[in-house]
Amino acid sequence: MVVLEALLHGTPVAVFEDVGGARSLVEHTQNGFILQEVNDMRKPWQELAESPGKLYEQHTNIQKMDLSDYNPANIRKKLEDLILQ
Numbered sequence: 001m002v003v004l005e006a007l008l009h010g011t012p013v014a015v016f017e018d019v020g021g022a023r024s025l026v027e028h029t030q031n032g033f034i035l036q037e038v039n040d041m042r043k044p045w046q047e048l049a050e051s052p053g054k055l056y057e058q059h060t061n062i063q064k065m066d067l068s069d070y071n072p073a074n075i076r077k078k079l080e081d082l083i084l085q
Helices: 002-008 021-025 042-050 052-064 072-084
Strands: 013-016 032-035
Touching (some): 042 052
């Protein structure tokens, strides 16, 4: 949920390769980072801090993502439709 919220706000994210479904939302170095282990966490954020252009590029890539399926209003509508069936 936190990963999705960050993406909806245009913020790059970090996820672990083998944990949870958020991995399917992340393209490594395009809109965030896919990490193998906790010790990998520092490097990508340090790179973004040292290169604002990379941060802007990821932000731009995130804005181009179609996250409409995850929009709270759309989710609510889908749930209401299921209940009313």
